[in-house]
Amino acid sequence: MQVLLYYCYTPIADPARFRDEHHRLCLALDLRGRIIVAAEGLNGTVSGTPAACTAYMAAVQADPRFAALEFKVDEAPAHVFQKLHVRLKDEIVHSSLRHVRPHERTGQHLSPQEFKELKDRDDVVVVDVRSDYEYTLGRFKNAITLDIENFRDFPERVERLREFEGKKILTYCTGGVKCEKASAFLLEQGFENVYQLHGGIIKYGQEVGGEDFDGQCYVFDNRVAVDVNTVNPTVIARCHHCQQPSPRLVNCANPHCNAHVPLCEPCAEQLQGACSTSCAEHPDKRPYDGTGTYPRQSNHYTPAQGLASYKAA
Template sequence: MDYRVLLYYCYAPIDDPVAFRDEHHRICLRLNLLGRIIVAHEGLNGTVSGLAADCQEYMRLVKADPRFAALEFKVDEAAEHAFQKLHVRVKPEIVHSSLHHVRPHEKTGQHLSPQEFKELKDRDDVVIVDVRSDYEYNVGRFKNAVTLDIENFRDFPDRVERLKEFKDKKILTYCTGGVKCEKASAYLLEQGFENVYQLHGGIIKYGIEAGGEDFDGKCYVFDNRVTVDVNRVNPTVIAQCHHCATPSDRMINCANPHCNAHVALCETCGQQLDGACSPACQEHPDKRPYDGTGTYPKLSNNYNPEQGLLSYRPPGA
């Protein structure tokens, strides 16, 4: 395949996120990359796609910055771009949470390689915790993982009480690429949990390096692919069609933009409901045209590719 998809993050202080954003965006434009990149005082988080050679050069340039020398890219092959636009934005955090005070580059849970995670996950003194949103773990998750009924990662602190019964166990957290686990595991340590670990590189790296064994279903990703296969050892389907309840891991966004729910919808129901999650949404006057994919890229929302989305400016900027 000619294209690559890069998933990455790094918690490292950036003194002037706006200036960094401008310079970083010019690099992406020069390399014809598409995707979403977030720049904040606390670091860098992104998913981009591009031709293999352009992605290789991008990785070289990012890691040449001493702040990001230890950054690890998760690399996947693709037949085409996984995005339709390029957005490089300045935001308060690189992953939206209610944990602004947490600094993972100073203290976080112990990193486990995919092989180390695999060796530990089935032990009696271990509990696996999924820190992702409900629509993500509903389509794919590790066997026996504890899920926390989270609609958005900012809800995580409110769910920690549910983990108190496991305080005497080793807590193994995981997410898609690792960025949420850095804050989640750091917060658990702050709350008095002593044995806190995280799957370094997340589900994506586990699939690449450990074959994805015992990850049931597919991994939800935030690009045009929507979900990707992870498990090459003992794959299974765990999601059910939102409408007819038949096994299906075909994820869509509801065609009604006022609903926009992330749900599994089988091919047949997708056609019958014209991309909506229910007959009521199908009849909504604002329903978007359904092209069979169930993905609806957002409009640019006044985003200027040369200046970025500057509605947020860090204090003092």
């Protein structure tokens, strides 16, 4: 199978209609994944056969609104999603920056090679705009992190970057979609030299080997995390329980907690997938199967049901 990661900020005049049409396209190609449609654009990750993914990319880019959209293409042994969801939302990435229009003004795009050449200069600061559970698993060497539980917290953290005014600010995220809004907001707030890693961590790994990205990159599918650094890889995450180095990120088996935490195999077995003793003893704790992921059961789901349910609502 192939996995496609993509986004595009572009006005969509009738997002509800586009959503239905796009869902039908995915049904015809037997794709699975999560796609968000909004008036501001399109954002998604899907998996399918190489032929289906090729047809999907051609169909999307044939639309003049998405002619400039770039796909990050990865390989996987099987589907990385159980279902197909094509959802209509207010934004293609949840933030508190609905007024920001990246297609009109955003930070300057840097290719992975350009980012690599700039990131270690004295007049540069590299800023991770992702959530804490993502950068705990992996991040660029010497990157500034902002203690963000959710991207919507980003505007509240911007003042922490005032000490770096006058330097070039290089933002990065998984695939680029958050950086578009983050860098645009920084410009709005008076920062002048604002840049973003075009294509995000994923493209950086594909094009320049992921050099100096420590740890793994969190992804929003059943793989949970992927390796991106083939040059100087290392593990930076530490087990939430014993503090030993561990690249394994799990969801706490207590569904009322569901925290994203690194947990080594011995501790995961001891706590049966829970992040703490109290969560391990919770009466609603889910059975631990060794993976630490808990995808929703399909329950005889078919992708067409998603469209029917949406239309019924």
